[in-house]
Amino acid sequence: MIRMVCQICFTLLFFFLPVFCYAWSGEVINVSDGDTITVLRGAERVKVRLYGIDTPESTQWYGQSTKTFTSSQVLGKMVQVQEMDTDRYGRVVGLVSVGDLVLNRHLVEYGYAWVYPQYCKAPFCSEWAEVEATAKAEKRGLWKHPKPMPPWQYRRSKQK
Numbered sequence: 546m547i548r549m550v551c552q553i554c555f556t557l558l559f560f561f562l563p564v565f566c567y568a569w570s571g572e573v574i575n576v577s578d579g580d581t582i583t584v585l586r587g588a589e590r591v592k593v594r595l596y597g598i599d600t601p602e603s604t605q606w607y608g609q610s611t612k613t614f615t616s617s618q619v620l621g622k623m624v625q626v627q628e629m630d631t632d633r634y635g636r637v638v639g640l641v642s643v644g645d646l647v648l649n650r651h652l653v654e655y656g657y658a659w660v661y662p663q664y665c666k667a668p669f670c671s672e673w674a675e676v677e678a679t680a681k682a683e684k685r686g687l688w689k690h691p692k693p694m695p696p697w698q699y700r701r702s703k704q705k
Contacts, residue, residue: 568626568627568628569586570586570623570624570625571586572584572622572624573585573622575620577592577612578608579608579611580599580600580611580658582615582619591637593637593638594634594639595639596629596639596640596649596665597649597660597665598649598653598660598661598665600657600658600659601693601699602700606687606690610657615657619641624641624648625643627639629667653677653680654680654685663697
């Protein structure tokens with residue numbers, strides 16, 4: 546019986562340990578755009594790209610509004626960053642929380658971001674897609690525009 550309890554404890558520790566290793570906190574010292582922030586982790590400045598979402602580019606319609614909204618939510622505040630990945634630019638890709646509020650989801654809920662289907666693969670992404678559909682139906686934020694262009698299409702159109 547004791548051996549089985551030890552095995553269960555070890556299994557749980559092994560399963561949850563990676564989550565604890567990749568979560569850290571710091572102060573947001575810069576907001577580059579709606580989905581990229583800089584967090585001061587100790588003495589290190591860490592660029593964090595918000596996981597699973599994409600916001601309008603700065604030069605795109607609603608881009609500046611999105612940056613302003615993101616700034617109002619996190620700039621100068623302590624946040625928790627749960628690392629999910631590192632992108633090709635070396636930025637941490639993660640979930641950013643202020644208390645109980647998950648910024649990534651919050652931006653989708655208020656119509657400042659799309660769920661990025663190419664990169665949002667976690668189980669909660671389907672719930673975020675439902676939140677996006679509600680924001681769209683209620684014409685919140687960028688959904689006020691009759692045909693907002695997703696940023697990934699906007700970037701492609703600028704490359705041509």
